Amino acid sequence: MVLITGLNNLSHPNDAKGALHNARSDGYDFVTTNLPYCSSLCRGDITSLESRYWGTSVVGVVTSPESLVSMVQTTDIEKENKGEELIDALNGTPYDQKQAEVALSYMLDWAAHMNIPAVILPRIPNTNYINYGRFLASQALKSSANGIQLWVRMPFEKESVDAFRVVHKMCDGAANLGCILEFKSFRNSSDSLVEPMSLIHELIGSNLRAMSFHTSNFLVNKKGFPTLSKASQFLFIEVLKRIGRTCRVLVEGVSDLGLHDDALGMSGCLPHIQYLKFIRSKEDVASVLDTEEGKMEMGYLDHLQSALQPLGDNLEFSTYEVVSIS
Numbered sequence: 577m578v579l580i581t582g583l584n585n586l587s588h589p590n591d592a593k594g595a596l597h598n599a600r601s602d603g604y605d606f607v608t609t610n611l612p613y614c615s616s617l618c619r620g621d622i623t624s625l626e627s628r629y630w631g632t633s634v635v636g637v638v639t640s641p642e643s644l645v646s647m648v649q650t651t652d653i654e655k656e657n658k659g660e661e662l663i664d665a666l667n668g669t670p671y672d673q674k675q676a677e678v679a680l681s682y683m684l685d686w687a688a689h690m691n692i693p694a695v696i697l698p699r700i701p702n703t704n705y706i707n708y709g710r711f712l713a714s715q716a717l718k719s720s721a722n723g724i725q726l727w728v729r730m731p732f733e734k735e736s737v738d739a740f741r742v743v744h745k746m747c748d749g750a751a752n753l754g755c756i757l758e759f760k761s762f763r764n765s766s767d768s769l770v771e772p773m774s775l776i777h778e779l780i781g782s783n784l785r786a787m788s789f790h791t792s793n794f795l796v797n798k799k800g801f802p803t804l805s806k807a808s809q810f811l812f813i814e815v816l817k818r819i820g821r822t823c824r825v826l827v828e829g830v831s832d833l834g835l836h837d838d839a840l841g842m843s844g845c846l847p848h849i850q851y852l853k854f855i856r857s858k859e860d861v862a863s864v865l866d867t868e869e870g871k872m873e874m875g876y877l878d879h880l881q882s883a884l885q886p887l888g889d890n891l892e893f894s895t896y897e898v899v900s901i902s
Contacts, residue, residue, distance in 0.1 A: 579820070579856040581849050582635060584608040584788075584828040586656070592634050593625040600633075602841040603849055608696065608826070610657075611636040611683035622690070631691040635727075635826075638662070638683050638697050656829075658729060659698030666707040677711060684715055688722035694785075695719070696756055697728045700743050702735040709746040716750035727756040727785050734771070737778050744783065754785035756826065757815075761793050762807040772811055780818050787815065791829035791848065800835050801847045804855075812855060817864045825852055 583604045588595035595607040612619065625634075637659075644661035665676035687695050700708060712726070719726055728743075730736050740755050747753050757779060762768055794802035804812065815823065827848045831840055840846055855861070 579816075579853050580605050580824050581852060582606040582608060582824060582826045583843055583845060583849075584637065584826055585843060585845065586830050587844065589637075589639075590619060591621050592630070593621040596625065596629060596633055598842040598844075602843040602846040603853075604827075604843065606633045606635055606824075608635045608637045610639050611686055611695070613639075613641050613679040613683055615682075627691065631693060634690075634692055636683070636687040636690075636692045636695040638680065638695060641679055663698045663701065663708050666711065667701075667704055673707065680711060681715070684719060684724070688719070688724060691723075693723065694725040694727055697726055699729045699731065699736065700739045702739050705739055705743060709743040712743060712753060713747040713750075716747045716753045720750065720752045724752065725785060726750075726753045728753070729758055729788070730755040730779075731758050732760050732772065732775065734775060737775055737782065741778075741782055751783075754783035755779070756786040756788050757784060758788045758790070759793060759808070759812065761795070761805060762811060764805050764807045769807055769810065773814070776811065776814055776818075779815075784815075784819060784823065786824040786826055787812075788826045788828055789848070789852070791827065791831050791845065794848065794851075796833060800833055802831075802833060802851050804851075809855060813858065813861055816856060816861050820856070820861065820865045827852070 581604050583595070583599040584607070585595060585599070588598070588607075589610045592607060592609040595609065599607045609621075639657040639659050640661040644665065645657050662676050662679060665672040667673070668676075684695060697712075712728075716726060728740060730740055744750070744753060762772060791802070793804075793808075795805060797803045827845050831844045831848065833840070833847065835847065
């Protein structure tokens with residue numbers, strides 16, 4: 577059983593075909609693409625990329641309209657357009673709130689029209705999240721009918737986990753509303769792992785659907801390749817052992833390793849996927865996920881349902897095509 581990995585590379589934010597071509601060449605399973613927020617934004621990849629790939633290998637990303645963010649390009653993780661300004665507008669003037677709701681609704685409707693199986697939404701503010709929660713409550717039901725998973729960005733911190741759990745309750749525990757954990761680096765200290773381990777236990781029960789590794793979170797070894805601290809490896813392995821069969825792993829950002837182009841691959845992030853898959857292949861992970869019971873279970877599910885791959889095996893029941901067995 578392999579690790580389902582995706583790539584969110586800033587080089588092709590609005591070109592799903594180009595991004596998928598480069599990512600697939602390096603072994604990634606899916607890519608992300610920025611969702612258009614109005615009808616005037618034309619995209620050539622709508623017709624150039626086959627429809628089957630939109631439904632199996634592309635995840636949409638909600639970003640803020642250009643009018644709300646700086647036009648300066650940056651690779652700073654804190655300054656990338658992750659849609660926070662759009663969520664802030666929900667708490668602004670009635671006009672700003674209306675414009676934000678229109679933009680958010682358009683993006684999700686476009687994703688449904690293109691049969692995109694999952695959409696990544698901005699972080700939930702730790703305070704003043706009532707309007708965002710109301711919007712998600714209305715959209716979760718609609719997106720479920722369209723077979724779309726909603727992945728809300730979640731920083732690896734207690735306040736964000738608590739905020740998501742409250743909002744999830746506001747949405748009546750919608751099954752298609754989950755979170756994508758934004759992983760971060762941790763120090764090699766046993767004391768530093770107490771709180772993260774506690775959060776992981778909470779996340780397991782909070783509909784964790786995916787994990788995000790930004791390229792800036794990786795350390796660099798003596799050979800110039802990306803790696804994680806031992807503490808970070810331990811936490812990642814714990815998540816894999818618990819939900820590795822259904823959790824997607826996303827690499828975000830642009831690599832700054834300084835390696836030769838051949839080593840970086842066509843995506844620019846080849847060493848990152850190689851390292852993550854190396855962690856997945858470790859004995860303590862494989863001994864949990866690759867048991868005979870696990871293999872039998874996946875084969876049974878594949879036989880009973882014709883689901884979207886590689887993203888579809890964890891979608892809601894409404895997307896499954898049940899095969900009648902006589």
